Amino acid sequence: MDRNVILSELYKKYIEPTKTKRDHFIGVEFEMPIVNLSGEAVDFDIVHSLTGSFIEKFDFKVIGIDDFENIYAAQSKENDDILSYDCSYNNLELSFGKEDNLNKIYSRFLVYYEYIQNILSKDNYTLTGMGVNPNRKVNHNIPIENGRYRMLFHHLHSYTKYKLPMYFHCYPQYGTFSSASQVQLDVEFENLPLVLNTFSKLEPIKALLFSNSVLVGDDNELLCCRDMFWENSPHGINPHNIGMYDCEFSSAEDILNYIASTSIYCVEKENKYINFEPINIIDYFNRKTISGEYYDNESGKYTTIEFEPEIRDLGYLRTFKFEDLTYRGTIEFRSVCCQPIGDCMCTSAFHLGLMNNVKPLGDILDNDTIIYHHGYTASELRKLFVKDKLPEFVNEDKLWKLAEEIVDLSEQALIERGFGEEKFLSPLYERIRNRKNPAQTMLALLDENKSMEEIVKLYR
Numbered sequence: 001m002d003r004n005v006i007l008s009e010l011y012k013k014y015i016e017p018t019k020t021k022r023d024h025f026i027g028v029e030f031e032m033p034i035v036n037l038s039g040e041a042v043d044f045d046i047v048h049s050l051t052g053s054f055i056e057k058f059d060f061k062v063i064g065i066d067d068f069e070n071i072y073a074a075q076s077k078e079n080d081d082i083l084s085y086d087c088s089y090n091n092l093e094l095s096f097g098k099e100d101n102l103n104k105i106y107s108r109f110l111v112y113y114e115y116i117q118n119i120l121s122k123d124n125y126t127l128t129g130m131g132v133n134p135n136r137k138v139n140h141n142i143p144i145e146n147g148r149y150r151m152l153f154h155h156l157h158s159y160t161k162y163k164l165p166m167y168f169h170c171y172p173q174y175g176t177f178s179s180a181s182q183v184q185l186d187v188e189f190e191n192l193p194l195v196l197n198t199f200s201k202l203e204p205i206k207a208l209l210f211s212n213s214v215l216v217g218d219d220n221e222l223l224c225c226r227d228m229f230w231e232n233s234p235h236g237i238n239p240h241n242i243g244m245y246d247c248e249f250s251s252a253e254d255i256l257n258y259i260a261s262t263s264i265y266c267v268e269k270e271n272k273y274i275n276f277e278p279i280n281i282i283d284y285f286n287r288k289t290i291s292g293e294y295y296d297n298e299s300g301k302y303t304t305i306e307f308e309p310e311i312r313d314l315g316y317l318r319t320f321k322f323e324d325l326t327y328r329g330t331i332e333f334r335s336v337c338c339q340p341i342g343d344c345m346c347t348s349a350f351h352l353g354l355m356n357n358v359k360p361l362g363d364i365l366d367n368d369t370i371i372y373h374h375g376y377t378a379s380e381l382r383k384l385f386v387k388d389k390l391p392e393f394v395n396e397d398k399l400w401k402l403a404e405e406i407v408d409l410s411e412q413a414l415i416e417r418g419f420g421e422e423k424f425l426s427p428l429y430e431r432i433r434n435r436k437n438p439a440q441t442m443l444a445l446l447d448e449n450k451s452m453e454e455i456v457k458l459y460r
Helices: 003-019 044-058 102-121 147-161 189-210 226-231 252-259 281-285 311-316 346-355 358-366 378-385 396-417 421-434 438-447 452-458
Strands: 026-036 060-065 071-076 082-085 091-095 125-127 181-186 263-269 272-280 290-296 301-307 323-325 330-333
Touching (some): 003 189, 003 252, 003 281, 003 311, 026 346, 044 071, 044 082, 044 102, 060 082, 091 102, 102 346, 102 421, 147 272, 181 346, 189 323, 189 330, 189 378, 189 396, 189 421, 263 281, 263 301, 263 311, 272 281, 330 346, 346 358, 346 396, 346 421, 358 396, 396 421, 438 452
Antiparallel strands (some): 026 091, 026 125, 026 181, 071 082, 272 290, 323 330
């Protein structure tokens, strides 16, 4: 297939939606670990009972059923909010229909959250605000039994077959115990390069403020293992599919060419989810056939299959960038771990405010000498800042002052919006005062001999 044809289709999918004139909306997603406070594995029957009760209480319609007829996704008939389970039944997700201000989302979140907690507490269970499930070593870390999640689980476990000059971690089941806080914001065509360039440079500061995923007992020095999970898995075989942008974009054409450099690793054909070795999207359409694997329900085994690429397969091109341009004309910010529940809105508020002040934010980062101009790229700085100890060249006083200046910029924009959303930034100012992110606070509590159960309750 001609490269220009593929580029044209990619343009239609990713770039054209940003040209549509529309009101600016906010989409928020919270993933939260389900924890059995007895220290034992989560009983999925309890989770399924919760789902049924929630659906009945809030009049949600079922939109996802697994192969054993368990509900894994349901949607509000009123506002498009979704209750779902991300990858496994150990990880509950609340996604909210687009809104024009954060208060509406938060008010609904509180209603859902209180109801869920009341149901779970009857069995000594709870949701908590951690990026890694504290019971990951005892839980049943298995995927939801459907085509998509089974395929993903199989794909991530395929790392042993690759003979590549890259490091693969040994947590291929990470999707079953890692949780995130994500936000989607509308973006205009003319601002695309500025937004992607600026927010990519912001990632080291976000690591400083939001890190909250520690593999306790395995690696207490890595405060945000979320990055490592994606980058050092088969998702990261093509580094353009994950992490940050290590280049400056000058135009939408630059962005389009970057998207064309990413890889596709799965499609769905005749109700079969097929995964295969990641293939550059241009190369994919230049092959006559692709060889992959799918799970055969009758035999219970993975079966090899050959298929011909079709242009509609672009619908399965999925990247995991920290700032992901979506087909909705939005940027999805996806580098932040699940936050303590009391702080849950700080992620979306932070990004929303800065999106409305992106030009001055860019000026601050372009002129910064506190973390930049010391020989490190933005992505290298992010890797340094997700660790417990800061690099020696960084002046800690100046670093936290820089973080405060950036949060102030977000606060200014939120105040100008006039909805009172700036109150959601309070947890970030507290972190700046204490010079600790949630991961560091948790490790300090463990050093004080607090039990994990006590910390789980503090973070809920």
